[in-house]
Amino acid sequence: MKKQAIILLMFFVYSSLSAISFEEPTAFINDHTIPIFIGYTQKSVFSNQFGPRGVKIKSLREYESKFGKEPNEAGQDVYLLYNSIRLFYANGGKECYIISVENYDEENPEIKREKLVSGLNNIPTFDSPSLLVIPETVRLSPQESGFVHQIMLRKAEELGNSFAILDMVDGDSPINSSERPVENFKKYLGLQRLSFGAVYYPWLKTSLKSSGKSSFQTANRKTETQILPPSAAIAAAIVVNDKDRGMWKAPANISLSSVIEPVVKLSEAEMGQLNVDPQTGKSINPIRIVPSRGTVIWGARTLAGNDNEWRFISVRRTAEKIKTDLTAEMAGFKNSRNDVDTWNEIRARVEGYLNALWRRDAMAGVSPGQAYFARVGVGHTMTENDVRNRRLLLSVGVAMVRPAEFIVISLEQEMTR
Numbered sequence: 001m002k003k004q005a006i007i008l009l010m011f012f013v014y015s016s017l018s019a020i021s022f023e024e025p026t027a028f029i030n031d032h033t034i035p036i037f038i039g040y041t042q043k044s045v046f047s048n049q050f051g052p053r054g055v056k057i058k059s060l061r062e063y064e065s066k067f068g069k070e071p072n073e074a075g076q077d078v079y080l081l082y083n084s085i086r087l088f089y090a091n092g093g094k095e096c097y098i099i100s101v102e103n104y105d106e107e108n109p110e111i112k113r114e115k116l117v118s119g120l121n122n123i124p125t126f127d128s129p130s131l132l133v134i135p136e137t138v139r140l141s142p143q144e145s146g147f148v149h150q151i152m153l154r155k156a157e158e159l160g161n162s163f164a165i166l167d168m169v170d171g172d173s174p175i176n177s178s179e180r181p182v183e184n185f186k187k188y189l190g191l192q193r194l195s196f197g198a199v200y201y202p203w204l205k206t207s208l209k210s211s212g213k214s215s216f217q218t219a220n221r222k223t224e225t226q227i228l229p230p231s232a233a234i235a236a237a238i239v240v241n242d243k244d245r246g247m248w249k250a251p252a253n254i255s256l257s258s259v260i261e262p263v264v265k266l267s268e269a270e271m272g273q274l275n276v277d278p279q280t281g282k283s284i285n286p287i288r289i290v291p292s293r294g295t296v297i298w299g300a301r302t303l304a305g306n307d308n309e310w311r312f313i314s315v316r317r318t319a320e321k322i323k324t325d326l327t328a329e330m331a332g333f334k335n336s337r338n339d340v341d342t343w344n345e346i347r348a349r350v351e352g353y354l355n356a357l358w359r360r361d362a363m364a365g366v367s368p369g370q371a372y373f374a375r376v377g378v379g380h381t382m383t384e385n386d387v388r389n390r391r392l393l394l395s396v397g398v399a400m401v402r403p404a405e406f407i408v409i410s411l412e413q414e415m416t417r
Contacts, residue, residue, distance in 0.1 A: 033242040035088070035165075035235040036097035036129035038119035039081030039136045040111065042068025044100035054097040054124045060089045067100055075109035076210065084135040084232035086208055090258035091236035094243075097129050111139040116148050120155050130317075131238060132156055132164040132197075133231045142169045146188025153193040153303075161324040163317050164197035165238075166303075167229035168284075172203040172263045175270060182274070186282045194303035195310030200230045200285045201274065202264035204256070204295065227263060230256075230287060237297060248318045248362040248401045252285075252300035259295040262287045275299055281306030315400045318362065322398060326350060330394075338387050343377035346394060350374040354398065364399040373397040 036054060044052070044067055057063050063085050070082045088096065099122060101115040116134055123129065132152050137145045152164040170179035182201065208226040233256050241251045266274070266286050274284040285299025300313050310316050336342045354372040357363060365371030374396050375381050381393040 033130040033239045035131035038099045038134045041100040071104040078109040080135045088232040088236045092240040093236035113144045128159040142184035150190045156196040165231045166199040167231045205260045250300035254297045256295045
């Protein structure tokens with residue numbers, strides 16, 4: 001049997017023992033994946049002295065009642081959020097947050113980098129979104145778009161249990177065109193936190209019609225249908241995949257609805273180059289046509305294509321969810337004694353949580369011993385000096401379900417007793 005790779009997660013443990021219950025990870029199983037979309041809208045009154053605030057919606061109709069519809073002809077090539085939301089719901093999207101950074105400027109339509117950043121800075125922390133989506137970054141320059149992308153990746157890491165879905169400037173152009181969309185995207189993306197996001201290429205020719213009389217203008221073509229960056233459709237596909245199969249299953253080989261075709265047809269060689277780039281290590285997930293299935297998401301990698309632990313979206317997202325769940329639930333241990341009884345209780349509860357996930361096929365391994373472990377206490381994760389300094393260290397190993405690999409998680413807690 002192939003040896004599983006291990007992902008180690010370290011945890012700081014907080015709060016009161018009586019509040020902990022890991023018998024069944026119901027929060028994990030029942031949690032909704034909730035994207036947050038940031039951009040420009042026709043109208044919005046949802047802001048305060050600190051800037052725009054997130055508003056949760058459950059349908060396209062609710063979006064239209066609170067934020068309006070698409071802009072006039074002058075702004076249709078610039079303001080993409082409304083039609084992206086249409087594509088999100090056309091692909092099975094459910095609840096999501098909207099942050100409106102500014103109303104349309106019908107006379108001089110423009111996307112401003114600082115406005116999009118202000119939206120990122122006002123993401124609600126009390127109910128952190130699972131996916132970060134800003135389609136209108138494609139209306140910035142490649143350099144400015146890269147700046148916003150770097151902040152999205154940093155925000156995803158800071159929030160915990162969040163993941164950024166990025167879009168590519170000039171993603172409606174061929175790879176080797178003068179616009180050099182793939183090359184420019186990688187050039188300005190930076191090298192930090194790449195496993196906290198993913199990007200998809202190319203853009204999509206959709207079957208969504210404009211609600212006005214005007215046509216939709218892209219960089220290279222004019223059409224009566226909407227040509228859109230793919231992030232909203234990807235977000236919806238992930239939402240549906242999480243609900244139907246679990247976030248530990250790769251969000252790939254999924255057909256997209258209301259999509260006629262990818263704007264650019266990719267060859268097999270080009271798709272291989274996008275998936276694995278030995279020079280930059282930055283992976284790009286291709287979208288392709290599959291006969292009898294239509295337009296299909298063909299990749300499931302994070303941007304960190306050369307990272308053996310975190311190159312798959314499902315691995316990164318599941319590990320972050322486990323870390324978030326265990327850290328939040330264990331907040332009750334802060335006031336407990338840092339002794340053997342507490343360590344045994346922690347280990348038993350964490351193992352109960354992990355076992356329930358394993359039974360749902362969230363981990364590899366034919367037995368619990370092959371699927372996970374939880375270690376805590378002196379001689380395992382701590383020293384006598386840690387106990388004296390009121391530090392509690394928990395190490396959790398998880399064999400992730402992924403395109404063929406295993407993982408480890410570690411937590412630390414400062415104790416009051």
